[in-house]
Every structure is written in C-alpha cells, then in structure tokens.
Amino acid sequence: MNIMLIGIDIIENERFARALKRRPRLAERVFTDAEREYCYSRPDPARHFAVRFAAKEAVGKALGTGVCSWREIEIVSGGKPEVRVTGSTSRTAAALGAGDLSVSLSHCGLVSVAVAAANDDRGEAHG
Numbered sequence: 001m002n003i004m005l006i007g008i009d010i011i012e013n014e015r016f017a018r019a020l021k022r023r024p025r026l027a028e029r030v031f032t033d034a035e036r037e038y039c040y041s042r043p044d045p046a047r048h049f050a051v052r053f054a055a056k057e058a059v060g061k062a063l064g065t066g067v068c069s070w071r072e073i074e075i076v077s078g079g080k081p082e083v084r085v086t087g088s089t090s091r092t093a094a095a096l097g098a099g100d101l102s103v104s105l106s107h108c109g110l111v112s113v114a115v116a117a118a119n120d121d122r123g124e125a126h127g
Helices: 013-022 026-030 033-040 045-063 087-095
Strands: 003-012 073-076 082-085 102-107 111-120
Touching (some): 003 013, 013 026, 013 045, 013 111, 026 033, 026 045, 033 045, 045 073, 045 082, 045 087, 045 102, 082 087, 082 102
Antiparallel strands (some): 003 111, 073 082, 102 111
16 A cells, blocks of 8 residues: 655745845755756745745655755756755655655745655555
C-alpha cells in the first residue's frame, strides 16, 4: 500500500519582504543561485522568494524532518515547478522512499502557499 507524504505551508508576502529587507543576506543563505536568479528576474521578487520559502517548508513537512538545510531543497522554475533535493535531504528522502517529490505553488497579493507531495513506496506511516 502506498502512503502519500504531504506537506503544506503558507506565508504572508509582505512579512517575507520585510525579512528580506532587514536581513540582506537572507536570500543567499536560503536560496540557490538559480532560485535567486529567477526571483530577481520577476517584477515582484519578494513574492517569488516567499512562495519558494513556503515550498521548502512544505517539503520539510512532507519528509517529516522539517528543513535541515535550506539550499539542499531547490525549487526549479520553468513551466511546472519541480523539487530538486541534494545532500542529507536527498538521503532522507531516499530513506523514506520519497525520491519523487512534487510541489504546487500559488501566490496572490497577500499570501503564498505551497503543497509538497511524495509517495512513500515502503507503505509505512510517518510522523
């Protein structure tokens, strides 16, 4: 039996925009080079950073570990967003049988929300 691993997160866009202004290095610590390049190319970078932050949180929740290393979870843009995990996060996902992670992103003026999902091919309940 396959169990679906699910994680969800929501964030206020303005709150995240303020955090980016207060902590200039926040984007460098949390986001990969490719994520930063994509977000800065958009008309409202803070909103795009916020939805990716929510996606990373959602992935951590789906794995049941939280986010151990922000830059080990990358939201790849270009059409349908994809999740790429590396390092210890990749090893954790593999141990859970959750190698195929999917993410859905949505944002509006006020909030950004993300849902992450993966099949647990081992059929074990978590968390």
